[in-house]
Amino acid sequence: MTIAIIGTGVAGLGAAYALSRLHDIELFEASASPGGHVNTVPHGDLGLDTGFIVHNEKNYPNLTRLFREIGVETQPAEMSFSMACGCGLEWSSRRPWRAGPKLLREILRFLRTAGEADVAGKSFDRFVRDEGYTDAFRWHYLVPMTAALWSTAPGDALEFPASAGIEFFRNHSMLGLRRSRWRTVSGGSRTYVEALLHRLEAQVHLGSPVTSLARTATGVEIRCADGMLRSYDGVVVATSAPRALALLEDPSGDERRMLSAFEVTANETVLHTDARFLPRRRSDRSSWNYQSPGCGVLADAPSLTYSLNRLQKLDAGVEYCVTLNRTDEIDETTVIRVIDYEHPKTTFASLAAAGYARSFGVVRRTAFAGAWQGNGFHEDGLDSGLRAAAAFGASA
Missing domain, CATH: 3.90.660 (Polyamine Oxidase; Chain A, domain 2)
Known part of the structure; x- marks a missing residue:
């Protein structure tokens, strides 16, 4: 099968890592760099993390296993x-x-x-x-x-x-x-994204925002901002839930009810020395x-x-x-980088919909993934990507 993966955050990368052993995959990322909330800013000889930073082995078992499989080193982190x-x-x-x-x-x-x-x-x-x-x-x-x-x-x-x-x-x-004993990726979280992508035999389209997704009798059609239309046997939509719903040209009633239950909050984030x-x-x-x-x-x-x-x-x-x-x-002379992040908003409605989303599987050649299916953290995103891959027959 040929499978498109929309989004290269941890959910999309997790799905790609599992699916690449079984299917031909292509990844699409709207921004110029992969990783989603993995955003390590180089500054001199330092790699400064601004999104995903810490994990622990007890509560992040799949992420811990992934790091070991791709040879990523971690180190203790202070959590206070x-x-x-x-x-x-x-x-x-x-x-x-x-x-x-x-x-x-x-x-x-x-x-x-x-x-x-x-x-x-x-x-x-x-x-x-x-x-x-x-x-x-x-x-x-x-x-x-x-x-x-x-x-x-x-x-x-x-x-x-x-x-x-x-x-x-x-x-x-x-x-x-x-x-819990918390850890961080040595050299910055970007290290693991680079190591994972190096192992994938897949084409990664960076700076290629997907604008629409249509399901047909024979597959799925993805249209990007450049107007190019591409066809695949299946798709993993690894974006925020509101974005996923906006991409679907013909959402089913179940998809609309599930995805519309989720909201996101915007947080303007500044890396600085003030x-x-x-x-x-x-x-x-x-x-x-x-x-x-x-x-x-x-x-x-x-x-x-x-x-x-x-x-x-x-x-x-x-x-x-x-x-x-x-x-x-913030003293503007101390500012290194300004980034806008979105985070899932947890509500009673989103908790109910998340349970349904985790059992959604593949419907109309489409699977969904994202940390919004759990608590909104990195392990939740990876779990969802592995579930989406398993729905397409991959081994987690």
């Missing part, structure tokens, strides 16, 4: 968290006592008992009220942590399905006594640093700064930072 609120409170997982005894007791209570709570159909906002947590816990722990993990606005963090959030916290040992976006106290500076304008302030987007020096263990004399949604405040 800080938050600073406009009310004046600053604390970090490196110095948790700075949260104060009352908030710290609530955090420990949450980590100890949240998994036993009745959270069916509840948002985090409802969960906090039903379980008797304080506003301090809401604004100084749960909202910052949720907004940071899913790159989502504080208001959306409050509406986040509690069952999905708590399950993720528990599985990933977030701030618990038994912490250390003002890290905590004032160096002892609080962490891998993930969340900034809140104030208790109860529902900003339109999350404000978060990643410390690449800590995540990638950079031996550098300056602080390399990746900051979300504060572009205008």
Whole structure:
């Protein structure tokens, strides 16, 4: 069979890696470089990651196996968290006592008992009220942590399905006594994309945005922005769900219901060296640093700064930072790169549709893949790509 793969993020690359052993494949990527959220910016002799950065072996088993198969080296990464609120409170997982005894007791209570709570159909906002947590816990722990993990606005963090959030916290040992051991790709995440593509015997069309996808009696037809029409026996659509729906010339009712249940959030992301976006106290500076304008302030987007020096263990004399949604405040002389990212938005509707999407298989010669079929993380994207490949007969 000839199979087209639209999108070269981890979902598309995972599908390609599995399918290339069985079928003839071609990949299409709208941007000038492959990788999707794998975006390593070269800077001198450094490779600075701005999208996908960390993983762990427990929660990312397929990604870990892939790295081993293609010979990609990884190294330990520091995983720590800080938050600073406009009310004046600053604390970090490196110095948790700075949260104060009352908030710290609530955090420990949450980590100890949240998994036993009745959270069916509840948002985090409802969960906090039903379980008797304080506003301090809401604004100084749960909202910052949720907004940071899913790159989502504080208001959306409050509406986040509690069952999905708590399950993720528990599985990933977030701030618990038994912490996951996090790792990062040595030399930058781009290393694994290059290694994987080197192993593929496939044509990769970069800078070739697909504008439409039609299913016919004998195959699928893909039209690109250059007007070229190409025909294949099947297709894996490895894009965001809204983009996938927009590509389909004739979506079925099931496809429309499934794909329309998903939304994305946009985050303007800046790679820079302006250390003002890290905590004032160096002892609080962490891998993930969340900034809140104030208790109860529902900003339109999350404000978060990643410390690449800590995540990638950079031996550098300056602080390399990746900051979300504060572009205008960053000293422009420190800016290295500005990137726009989209992240899946988790809602009750998307959770229900994701379950259906994971069992969708191949219908009308079409399979769908993307991290939106899971929690929105790299392993979820790879899992979906492997499922799509398996639906076309490939071995995972």
